[in-house]
Amino acid sequence: MTDAVRDMIARAMAGATDIRAAEAYAPSNIALSKYWGKRDAARNLPLNSSVSISLANWGSHTRVEGSGTGHDEVHHNGTLLDPGDAFARRALAFADLFRGGRHLPLRITTQNSIPTAAGLASSASGFAALTRALAGAFGLDLDDTDLSRIARIGSGSAARSIWHGFVRWNRGEAEDGHDSHGVPLDLRWPGFRIAIVAVDKGPKPFSSRDGMNHTVETSPLFPPWPAQAEADCRVIEDAIAARDMAALGPRVEANALAMHATMMAARPPLCYLTGGSWQVLERLWQARADGLAAFATMDAGPNVKLIFEESSAADVLYLFPDASLIAPFEGR
Amino acid sequence: MTDAVRDMIARAMAGATDIRAAEAYAPSNIALSKYWGKRDAARNLPLNSSVSISLANWGSHTRVEGSGTGHDEVHHNGTLLDPGDAFARRALAFADLFRGGRHLPLRITTQNSIPTAAGLASSASGFAALTRALAGAFGLDLDDTDLSRIARIGSGSAARSIWHGFVRWNRGEAEDGHDSHGVPLDLRWPGFRIAIVAVDKGPKPFSSRDGMNHTVETSPLFPPWPAQAEADCRVIEDAIAARDMAALGPRVEANALAMHATMMAARPPLCYLTGGSWQVLERLWQARADGLAAFATMDAGPNVKLIFEESSAADVLYLFPDASLIAPFEGR
Structure with missing residues (x-):
């Protein structure tokens, strides 16, 4: 199976050297035209395009750095998560896309700025911010469109959370998924x-x-x-x-x-x-x-x-x- | 356009003589598999078959007789309806299927035994009882399957209200609608x-x-x-x-x-x-x-x-x- 995202990460990681600390923020988003149904579960490719509006300062702040303890740590909203925690496992499985099989213990620290009462899912902003922070930590030469492709693997709607404002996630046609990513719409609507x-x-x-x-x-x-x-x-x-x-x-x-x-x-x-x-x-x-x-x-x-x-x-x-x-x- | 129901009524009415008073009861019904969508609006033919359970003594009692006043009267739950009332017009338009163009003034008296609070539509039992009472008033030689075909014209779900118990309304295949009628299911389920x-x-x-x-x-x-x-x-x-x-x-x-x-x-x-x-x-x-x-x-x-x-x-x-x-x- 060819997979455009995994190939792209592998190429970018070939030039990666050390891990440095990197921080990123990504907004949550609400789909105005919904994503519901995948045409490819392994590559997380959607059956249809979707359009969203990002939620400004409601989102996820994420820091990625080398772990001083020699093993992975995931902190979420100020708490060190148990290694068996579902969120921690999902975040680390996503980091493995970058690490491949290499022993590179990470500390991932995420902070959610979405009021709990709002009950919004944080996977979109969470994976978008994590993608950006991982790319920064490994010093990868990837643009926002690349980051959107990668974030898509973590959570489909994360492909849209790479940008503020209105974003379209193109369904794409290619089997390897390279053309299924977010596109920021150059459409401001201040009111x-x-x-x-x-x-x-x-x-x-x-x-x-x-x-x-x-x-x-x-x-x-x-x-x-x-x-x-x-x-x-x-x-x-x-x-x-x-x-x-x-x-x-x-x-x-x-x-x-x-x-x-x-x-x-x-x-x-x-x-x-x-x-x-x-x-x-x-x-x-x-x-x-x-x-x-x-x-x-x-x-x-x-x-x-x-x-x-x-x-x-x-x-x-x-x-x-x-x-x-x-x-x-x-x-x- | 051939129409099996209109042709059947015309044949039966050719032998009709005087109007006599006739009464009938029909139960309401609830579809367990729904009727939703017509393939022919003029003949009231459904896109799919449906199955119902009749509601025993919740239904409509209807009496049809010649009107002594020389013009049509429709009484509903003890009230003489205004000639412009939607229910009265619909009942009389249905009676016209039988009368054709002939001057045969009718008194139609219906009584609903469904508690108002239950909020159930009465068109199914209403048209089934009206069909049976009209056939009786004109002394027509029609069996229950014929009555079901006719009731269908008044309201689709009335095709099922001709019988008690479980009833299937066959979708039918024929263009003229003759095979689209209720069939009582010989399935008793006392509990x-x-x-x-x-x-x-x-x-x-x-x-x-x-x-x-x-x-x-x-x-x-x-x-x-x-x-x-x-x-x-x-x-x-x-x-x-x-x-x-x-x-x-x-x-x-x-x-x-x-x-x-x-x-x-x-x-x-x-x-x-x-x-x-x-x-x-x-x-x-x-x-x-x-x-x-x-x-x-x-x-x-x-x-x-x-x-x-x-x-x-x-x-x-x-x-x-x-x-x-x-x-x-x-x-x-």
Whole structure:
């Protein structure tokens, strides 16, 4: 099997010398047109392209350096993780992409700046920041597009967290995966706003990775999804280019609900949205009938994320007083 | 256009003489494998077969007789309806199938025995009872299969309400619709129980007829539905034959959620289930994780209907104290 990412890392690592300390930050992101389904699990290649907005200063800070103790250490939010911890194992398995078989003990220190209450997954920002920090620690000659390809291996959505702002992750066509990576969209929208409405969650039914696989394998309604998602990407990118919330919002919401529909039709059904999520949606839809131009998107969890323009921010916060507000272009 | 039903009624009506008073009762029904999508709107032919359970003494009583006033009258639950009332117009348009262009003023009196709080649609039982009463009033020589074909024109699911117990509505293959009618399944299951869990409803987003059309026309996930629903019918009929709730229940629930998934993916999305519906489902799923063998199905409204065996009835009513319990084979 040829694998563009593994080959690229091997080439870059051939010139690597010592390990030095390196730090990196990567923002989390929310997909406006969703990634749901892989065409290649080993290379983490998606069935369809996706478009996201990065969450500015909500993300992951990661430091990579040689471990003084002679063995690997992973610290997360100030705690040294047990070597058997799932997060630690996943991070070190990712570092192995760089180390190959070489004995290069590492200390990886990650700090998450996403409020816990927001309940956002940190794998996108986590693997993007880890990729950048590893490349820095080994002094590798890789550009952002290369880093996006590598981050994709850790977590698909991490391919988009290499950049701020709007990012498209191209599906790509090549079997070796070299053309499946993020592309920053040169589209600034200073008034664009995001609100995260946290919903009490029960036990998560499945990780998003497992849920995705279960859906692809068992949902009779999955087959039409990739083509529709690809079409949605184009419409969404055009609406962003036109800063047209009236065109963007309904398509973003329909895309998210269609993704959840593919899961709901899985066998057994998979429902990440809870009664609380639907109550938030009902309140939103009622407000929209009354004129509010805010639209929802939901991922593999019960929280509801809203997109709207700055002029609607006060109304959104009146409706959802506990929501967290993000201005993705502020100060950029 | 040849139309098997209209031709059959015309033949039968050729021998009809006077109008006499005739009464009929038909039960409501709940689809265990859903009807969602027409292949022919004029003939009301479905894209897939469906299987239902009739609701015993929850249904419609209808009387048809000549009107003494010289013009049509429709009484519903004790009230004389305005000629412009939607229900009255629909009932009289249906009676016109029998009258053709002849001046035969009718008095139609219907009484619904379904508790209003249950929020069940009455069109299935209403059109089945009206069909039977009209055939009686005109003294027509039609068997139950003929009546099912005719009732189908009034409301698709009425084709199943001609019988008690389990009924399959065969999709049929013929263009003229003659082979699309209900078939009573010779499968008694005395311990089979149904509970209706009423959920506060907001304004109904769409009639089920409009919702069905909107879904077929706009949902990118609709195309795989008919084949899956057809396959579900077979599995569901086999599970009923085996009185195997462990095989029946999960399939019934998955079929209903897949139907709702087709709507949720429509553009704009169509969500008949509310936050309250999902809370009922979450409570059910929690109880099921604790061992309760009860399963849900939902139609074009927020209520949740549960199926289970008599041995689980006490647990179901403990969980949902306000639910209405139905024993479809009791006294039959």
